[in-house]
Amino acid sequence: MSVFDELLAANERHVAGFARGQLPAPPARALAVLTCMDARILPLDVFGLAPGDAHVIRNAGGRATDDALRSLLVSSHVLGTRAVAVVHHTECGMTKLTDADFAATIERATGHSPGDLPLYAIEDPDAALQGDVTWLAESPLLPAGTEVAGFLYDVRTGVLSLVVPPLVVGDTTAC
Amino acid sequence: MSVFDELLAANERHVAGFARGQLPAPPARALAVLTCMDARILPLDVFGLAPGDAHVIRNAGGRATDDALRSLLVSSHVLGTRAVAVVHHTECGMTKLTDADFAATIERATGHSPGDLPLYAIEDPDAALQGDVTWLAESPLLPAGTEVAGFLYDVRTGVLSLVVPPLVVGDTTAC
Numbered sequence: 001m002s003v004f005d006e007l008l009a010a011n012e013r014h015v016a017g018f019a020r021g022q023l024p025a026p027p028a029r030a031l032a033v034l035t036c037m038d039a040r041i042l043p044l045d046v047f048g049l050a051p052g053d054a055h056v057i058r059n060a061g062g063r064a065t066d067d068a069l070r071s072l073l074v075s076s077h078v079l080g081t082r083a084v085a086v087v088h089h090t091e092c093g094m095t096k097l098t099d100a101d102f103a104a105t106i107e108r109a110t111g112h113s114p115g116d117l118p119l120y121a122i123e124d125p126d127a128a129l130q131g132d133v134t135w136l137a138e139s140p141l142l143p144a145g146t147e148v149a150g151f152l153y154d155v156r157t158g159v160l161s162l163v164v165p166p167l168v169v170g171d172t173t174a175c
Numbered sequence: 176m177s178v179f180d181e182l183l184a185a186n187e188r189h190v191a192g193f194a195r196g197q198l199p200a201p202p203a204r205a206l207a208v209l210t211c212m213d214a215r216i217l218p219l220d221v222f223g224l225a226p227g228d229a230h231v232i233r234n235a236g237g238r239a240t241d242d243a244l245r246s247l248l249v250s251s252h253v254l255g256t257r258a259v260a261v262v263h264h265t266e267c268g269m270t271k272l273t274d275a276d277f278a279a280t281i282e283r284a285t286g287h288s289p290g291d292l293p294l295y296a297i298e299d300p301d302a303a304l305q306g307d308v309t310w311l312a313e314s315p316l317l318p319a320g321t322e323v324a325g326f327l328y329d330v331r332t333g334v335l336s337l338v339v340p341p342l343v344v345g346d347t348t349a350c
Contacts, residue, residue: 010223048185
């Protein structure tokens with residue numbers, strides 16, 4: 001049985017207990033969470049959120065990439081969110097390699113270079129989180145008044161810490 | 176109390192019940208799920224996955240963007256995943272607007288144009304899912320042998336359907 005067959009089989013249990021078919025699309029708490037794809041992070045559990053409460057955007061590192069901004073623009077302008085929690089975490093794979101190491105790993109394995117695909121390895125975790133929050137808060141494209149804050153999640157203890165207090169879009173020095 | 180304070184307060188309950196501090200970083204089922212940020216989708220629940228089983232990558236639409244590929248390269252080359260489930264869903268916000276509508280909405284609200292930021296609106300849902308799966312399966316950068324399949328999740332019923340049967344990286348006609 002392939003992993004895809006297993007997913008489909010497991011979905012039958014999900015459907016049997018399904019009871020939230022009437023939830024609306026706009027997040028009830030007007031919140032978007034941007035965090036890492038790490039398999040140990042359960043965003044709703046970490047934050048005590050219910051289904052329907054928040055958009056959850058995830059990528060390698062929880063980085064504020066152009067694509068994360070794209071998602072946040074949909075989240076805010078189309079679906080009304082007004083707060084962004086950027087959540088990095090301890091023991092992140094992105095802190096364990098450099099962009100150059102990573103590019104070399106891919107090229108060794110496949111014979112192809114990732115070229116100019118940005119890899120977003122994290123050399124300095126504090127600077128990366130501060131930079132990601134600041135970059136979003138300074139975006140001229142997010143709605144004025146949107147709050148952006150930075151958190152660190154400890155995958156060994158479950159503890160979430162506020163590292164970058166909320167910045168407000170429109171209040172920061174525009175870049 | 177701000178939404179960020181509420182998240183920190185809720186985290187105290189998460190920490191009190193925390194019992195998975197020893198999970199390793201590599202996903203136990205060597206799986207990555209790429210899906211939409213939609214607040215109604217609970218990926219682990221939909222698929223019957225346990226904490227630690229899979230990377231979860233999420234963006235507006237669950238699109239195979241360059242940044243999703245970046246995350247999948249980390250997932251596969253660094254953390255050993257070998258299967259990708261691309262999951263789009265019914266009633267997706269990205270199907271309700273065009274790139275041009277969306278750009279106009281942002282410009283009206285902020286006075287700024289998103290310029291050449293790709294927006295990835297979905298005009299034809301079937302074509303978008305097929306295209307996203309095919310684009311990933313044809314990537315020369317993913318490990319040969321990686322399987323990529325496309326699913327549709329119905330947010331009203333919880334039902335997951337296989338729409339694009341697995342393609343294998345390296346078996347497809349390279350682009």
